Structures are given as structure tokens and as C-alpha cells.
Amino acid sequence: MEKIAVVILNWNGVKLLEQFLPFVIQYSPEATVYVADNASTDESIAFVKNNYPTIKIIQNKSNKGFAGGYNDALQYIDAEIYALVNSDIEVTENWLKPILETFESEPLTAIVQPKILDFKKKDYFEYAGAGGGYIDKFGYPFCRGRIFDTLEKDNGQYNDTAEIFWASGACFFIRSTVYKELKGFDEDFFAHQEEIDLCWRALNKGYEIKYNSESVVYHVGGATLQQSNPQKTFLNFRNSLLMLTKNLPQKALFQVLMARLVLDGVAGIKFVFGGQFTHCWAVIRAHFSFYGLFLRNYKKREKKQIEIYFKTKSIVYGYYVKNGTVFVDVI
Structure with missing residues (x-):
């Protein structure tokens, strides 16, 4: 070996x-x-x-x-x-x-x-x-x-x-x-x-x-899919929801998923106001793809999930509301 x-x-x-x-x-x-x-x-x-x-x-x-x-x-x-x-x-x-x-x-x-x-x-x-x-x-x-x-x-x-x-x-x-x-x-x-x-x-x-x-x-970054590619937006939004479905502690699963779906909708609206219509459509596609994969990925859950991630606050709030731009500002 x-x-x-x-x-x-x-x-x-x-x-x-x-x-x-x-x-x-x-x-x-x-x-x-x-x-x-x-x-x-x-x-x-x-x-x-x-x-x-x-x-x-x-x-x-x-x-x-x-x-x-x-x-x-x-x-x-x-x-x-x-x-x-x-x-x-x-x-x-x-x-x-x-x-x-x-x-x-x-x-x-x-x-x-x-x-x-x-x-x-x-x-x-x-x-x-x-x-x-x-x-x-x-x-x-x-x-x-x-x-x-x-x-x-x-x-x-x-x-x-x-x-x-x-x-x-x-x-x-x-x-x-x-x-x-x-x-x-x-x-x-x-x-x-x-x-x-x-x-x-x-x-x-x-x-x-x-x-x-x-x-x-x-x-270098973005060598396969550039940040501006709508397919990258689709994969990031869809996969984040799949990851939460598989790994969140049971007691937080559905409340966090619902919050994320709403926040994703806000992101989609932000794309529209920024003229990035293909990225808004990518968010919509990501959600429908997630719905289709939900049950299959829910069944992948382990018997035990850690709660370590709860130690971190919302970076959306820290970044967009409190104007934090570095790690120490948002944790």
C-alpha cells in the first residue's frame, strides 16, 4: 500500500x-x-x-x-x-x-x-x-x-x-x-x-x-464552471438543500429547510433585480430538483447527527445586515 x-x-x-x-x-x-x-x-x-x-x-x-x-x-x-x-x-x-x-x-x-x-x-x-x-x-x-x-x-x-x-x-x-x-x-x-x-x-x-x-x-478557481454559469448556481442551491436533508439534526431539519427555501426565494428575487434572469431560473430548477430527490436523500440519514454547526450564526445577517466582511465579523 x-x-x-x-x-x-x-x-x-x-x-x-x-x-x-x-x-x-x-x-x-x-x-x-x-x-x-x-x-x-x-x-x-x-x-x-x-x-x-x-x-x-x-x-x-x-x-x-x-x-x-x-x-x-x-x-x-x-x-x-x-x-x-x-x-x-x-x-x-x-x-x-x-x-x-x-x-x-x-x-x-x-x-x-x-x-x-x-x-x-x-x-x-x-x-x-x-x-x-x-x-x-x-x-x-x-x-x-x-x-x-x-x-x-x-x-x-x-x-x-x-x-x-x-x-x-x-x-x-x-x-x-x-x-x-x-x-x-x-x-x-x-x-x-x-x-x-x-x-x-x-x-x-x-x-x-x-x-x-x-x-x-x-x-485558479472556476476552471470547469465559472462563477457566472447558471449551472453552478443550480448545483450550489440544489446540493445545499440535499446536504441539509441528509445531515441536520432531526429536531432542526424541517424548520431550517423551510427557512432556506424562503431565503433562496429572496436570492432569486435579487437575481431578477440584478438582471440575472438565468440565475433566478436556476434557483427555481434547483428547488424542483430537490423536491424530486428529497425522499431518496432523507433515507440516507445516519442514526445520529451532531449539533456542532449550531455554534455559528447566520452569515446572511452578519454580511448583509451588519455589513461584516471578514470571518471574525460574522461568527
Whole structure:
């Protein structure tokens, strides 16, 4: 069994592989590197074979998104730790060492995230993960270093090791035993927030999730679906509701879901007033898709759900009413 496998999920990302794969190879001597290809139609496979023959390639038969793509590929990898890395991540020297030390010294820690900074603006945190993820009482995800679309400059304020609620799928380390125990990502999600769902399920099992700032990576972000893409809006709104259905404590489930449906409606109206009609329609589609998947996902609930997330207030109130723009303003 390998100690750690770096697994890069790729879909038509030959340009990203050309740009970022050399850093992974140079700075990952501890790992075996894999490219898991989601049925690309570009020259991705040929590029890897011709330029990096030592890299192992797993070719998925179809594009089942982030969730299904990793679930399919990881069946063929025998390693203690999976390092799931987006193809638009630039890793840095010694990025693996502090992560491995965390796993070795903390047996209850199942998932770890590095510090994620913006590739295009390297002194700022990046949207997907930043300094570690949390959710508020209504299930809205946010990060140390990122509240909604507001990003903090990295001034060393999150140079620590901290317990977090979720780790970013952009650079996501997990013990293979835990991944298998949890049966991997939920393929109903396809992409977006499936990593938060997996983390929440891990917490419900009694595991811990950590952020370690000694490991640093830079993320381009939006390489597969841009933030302005209505499909991204659809997936984020739909998947957030599915995640709440599966993981909320029973006593809070329906009141939180009702509150979220109302808040989503307010977001849809905001899209209309902003002239973003396709995004409003995406919210409506997300709700109808959620209704169709509700019973199936309700049946996935574990017998026990933690209540740790209730420690966090509403970031909608903190951000839009109190004008809080940084992590310490809204918690």
C-alpha cells in the first residue's frame, strides 16, 4: 500500500495539466501521482502519456462529475491517504509534509485541508476553501478568509492549525479507510458541495477535520464552471438543500429547510433585480430538483447527527445586515 496518492481529476483540461502538473511532480516526492480522467475529448491523455510516462492514468468511462469521477477512480488506488487535487492547483515546495505529519500525530483526524490562496492574486485567499470551511445555522458555507464573494488578504491571520467543519474539494486530503467507510462522495450531487456533505458525514461518525497553514497551494478557481454559469448556481442551491436533508439534526431539519427555501426565494428575487434572469431560473430548477430527490436523500440519514454547526450564526445577517466582511465579523 502506498503512503499517499495525489489524484488529479481531469476533464478536458490539457492546458491546466501543461501548466500545473510539473509543480505536482517536482514537489511531491513522497507521493504516487495519478491523473483520473473523466472521459476527456481533448488531448489530455496523450499529453500525459507522451510527457510524463511515470504518471499513472485512470480513464473513467464517462463524465460523472467530481463525485462520481473520484468514486470511480479511487477504487483502483491502494494508498493510506488520498490527496484529491484539482487540475488548476499550483502546489508548493514541501506541501505534503505538514499534512502527513497531521495524519500521523492525530489518529482521529480524517480529513485535512491546506491554506488555499488565489493563483491570480497570490496575497489573497481563494474562494474555494481559503483558511478552512464552516457552515452557518442555515447551511450556508463560508471560510476563514472568504465570506460570500468577499476575500481577505493573507496577512498571516490564519497561520495556524485549526479544527474546521469542511475542507475544500480543490485540495482535499482524506484517509482511505474513512473514505471507504463513508462510501465516498454522494453521486446525487454530481459537483459542488459534495465535499461538505462528506465532511459532515465524517463529523457525524466522530472524526475530526483540520486545516494546516504550513501547507500552501494556489488555486485558479472556476476552471470547469465559472462563477457566472447558471449551472453552478443550480448545483450550489440544489446540493445545499440535499446536504441539509441528509445531515441536520432531526429536531432542526424541517424548520431550517423551510427557512432556506424562503431565503433562496429572496436570492432569486435579487437575481431578477440584478438582471440575472438565468440565475433566478436556476434557483427555481434547483428547488424542483430537490423536491424530486428529497425522499431518496432523507433515507440516507445516519442514526445520529451532531449539533456542532449550531455554534455559528447566520452569515446572511452578519454580511448583509451588519455589513461584516471578514470571518471574525460574522461568527
